[in-house]
Amino acid sequence: MSKSTSSYPTLSVDATGTGVVSHAGAVTLLRTAEATGLTAALSQSLSPWRKPLAHFNPGKIITDLAVSLTLGGDCLADIATLREHSAVFGTVPSDPTVSRLITALSADAPAVLTAIETARASARATAWGHAGEHAPDHDITAQNPIVIDLDATLVTAHSEKENAAPTYKRGYGFHPLLAFVDHGTDGTGEPVAAVLRPGNAGSNTADDHIAVTRKALAQLPNLHAVRPGKKVLVRTDGAGASHKYLTWLHNRGVSYSIGFGLTDAMVTALADAPESAWSVAVDHAEQVRDGAWVIDATGLLDLTTWPTGMRVIIRKERPHPGAQLRFTDADGLRLTAFATNTVRGQVQDLELRHRRRARCEDRIRTAKDTGLTNFPLHGFDQNRIWLAIVQLALDLMAWTQMLGFTNHEASRWEPKRIRLRVFSIAGRISTHARRIHLKLSKTATWSTLIVTALTRLAALPAPA
Numbered sequence: 001m002s003k004s005t006s007s008y009p010t011l012s013v014d015a016t017g018t019g020v021v022s023h024a025g026a027v028t029l030l031r032t033a034e035a036t037g038l039t040a041a042l043s044q045s046l047s048p049w050r051k052p053l054a055h056f057n058p059g060k061i062i063t064d065l066a067v068s069l070t071l072g073g074d075c076l077a078d079i080a081t082l083r084e085h086s087a088v089f090g091t092v093p094s095d096p097t098v099s100r101l102i103t104a105l106s107a108d109a110p111a112v113l114t115a116i117e118t119a120r121a122s123a124r125a126t127a128w129g130h131a132g133e134h135a136p137d138h139d140i141t142a143q144n145p146i147v148i149d150l151d152a153t154l155v156t157a158h159s160e161k162e163n164a165a166p167t168y169k170r171g172y173g174f175h176p177l178l179a180f181v182d183h184g185t186d187g188t189g190e191p192v193a194a195v196l197r198p199g200n201a202g203s204n205t206a207d208d209h210i211a212v213t214r215k216a217l218a219q220l221p222n223l224h225a226v227r228p229g230k231k232v233l234v235r236t237d238g239a240g241a242s243h244k245y246l247t248w249l250h251n252r253g254v255s256y257s258i259g260f261g262l263t264d265a266m267v268t269a270l271a272d273a274p275e276s277a278w279s280v281a282v283d284h285a286e287q288v289r290d291g292a293w294v295i296d297a298t299g300l301l302d303l304t305t306w307p308t309g310m311r312v313i314i315r316k317e318r319p320h321p322g323a324q325l326r327f328t329d330a331d332g333l334r335l336t337a338f339a340t341n342t343v344r345g346q347v348q349d350l351e352l353r354h355r356r357r358a359r360c361e362d363r364i365r366t367a368k369d370t371g372l373t374n375f376p377l378h379g380f381d382q383n384r385i386w387l388a389i390v391q392l393a394l395d396l397m398a399w400t401q402m403l404g405f406t407n408h409e410a411s412r413w414e415p416k417r418i419r420l421r422v423f424s425i426a427g428r429i430s431t432h433a434r435r436i437h438l439k440l441s442k443t444a445t446w447s448t449l450i451v452t453a454l455t456r457l458a459a460l461p462a463p464a
Contacts, residue, residue, distance in 0.1 A: 021085045024427030028453045029067050032400040036127040037463030039063050041119035056093045061101055064092055069371035069393035087429045109381035116388045125221035126463045127399040136181050142230035145255050147182040148216050149360035150236035162380040165199040175201045177208050179216040180363040189363045190398035191391040192219040196384050206244035230255045235357040250307035257354045260312055260339040269300045282348045292317035294351045309341045313351055369415045370394055404453030421446050
């Protein structure tokens with residue numbers, strides 16, 4: 001017999017193993033769903049859509065779908081990943097049962113979406129209460145507000161799905177608008193609202209921005225959704241710079257930081273500003289950034305048609321190599337601006353705060369890694385339900401990191417990394433003294449992290 005020259009061991013493989021669990025690390029997601037009361041809240045909210053003799057609880061099915069998305073699924077059939085391991089994930093329904101539930105829920109989509117949003121708001125309040133000083137709303141003030149970031153994204157449709165339409169980038173699909181709570185530099189973020197729109201929906205549609213913001217404010221615990229005050233900061237790009245949307249934000253008293261398009265007249269007026277009026281900009285580490293300056297241009301511009309108290313801050317910088325200047329740029333420098341109603345604070349700090357809105361693009365990227373890469377169903381209302389499940393998956397991921405992986409670098413990991421290092425760890429089911437034990441791989445690097453997270457989650461008080 002010749003000696004193998006392979007770099008890998010030669011194995012004899014069969015399919016007779018028992019008690020083996022793939023994705024054993026996902027048990028942290030299940031414990032988070034229980035610790036925050038999400039499973040119970042979904043079961044209660046969706047109880048009107050449970051048939052009298054149905055074996056499966058709609059809330060459990062929706063939670064299972066959300067868990068499958070956190071593990072990398074991108075369609076309803078990927079719930080089969082959980083069905084293989086009933087000792088960990090419980091009894092998981094068949095694909096036809098799941099499909100029938102989604103069809104039934106989509107037939108009453110507005111009421112179902114309201115029910116899911118109610119359950120999410122309840123679980124979010126519990127999760128943030130458990131998080132204490134690590135919660136996004138801990139010690140928030142007008143100077144240190146909780147931040148809601150809005151942004152839209154394009155999702156390609158590869159077939160003629162209901163309400164799919166051509167996009168402004170000459171694609172075809174959908175143009176959802178989403179809102180995320182920013183966890184800052186020490187965390188990630190979590191979705192608080194989303195609206196599914198056809199691909200030809202306008203980027204700067206004020207009514208859509210108002211609808212998403214209203215839903216987002218309703219998700220924030222312990223804050224009045226109608227007039228939450230300056231403890232809430234709404235950030236978005238220039239798509240939100242409409243008179244209607246800014247007036248709506250102004251009337252509700254929230255803080256805002258909105259990208260602002262400059263007209264030729266504004267650029268001309270800016271030329272009257274002396275060089276001494278410009279201040280050096282700072283980078284993400286709050287150090288001086290070479291080749292960039294900022295100015296409060298409020299007194300130079302005609303803002304009489306905009307809400308009272310609105311300021312416009314402009315940044316000029318040397319363009320990056322290869323970047324093309326626009327007609328409104330001047331003297332070979334790129335000009336960008338944003339509007340804010342924050343009165344206090346150095347202009348450099350406010351400009352840095354606005355640029356950190358770019359983290360919302362990271363949140364959208366991770367959402368596309370967690371089920372938003374496509375809308376797999378045909379009906380528009382079915383895909384609205386799918387978008388709600390995507391948000392549940394992202395919530396579960398964020399709450400698991402916040403509550404289970406506190407003060408560990410895993411609290412900032414993106415889905416791809418946390419799946420590879422934590423959720424994909426294998427385990428084995430054993431029974432002893434009439435109890436079921438899940439034994440994680442002894443050689444897995446991150447097994448201890450999972451055990452620590454489960455210990456933390458088990459120590460949390462039961463949700464009210």
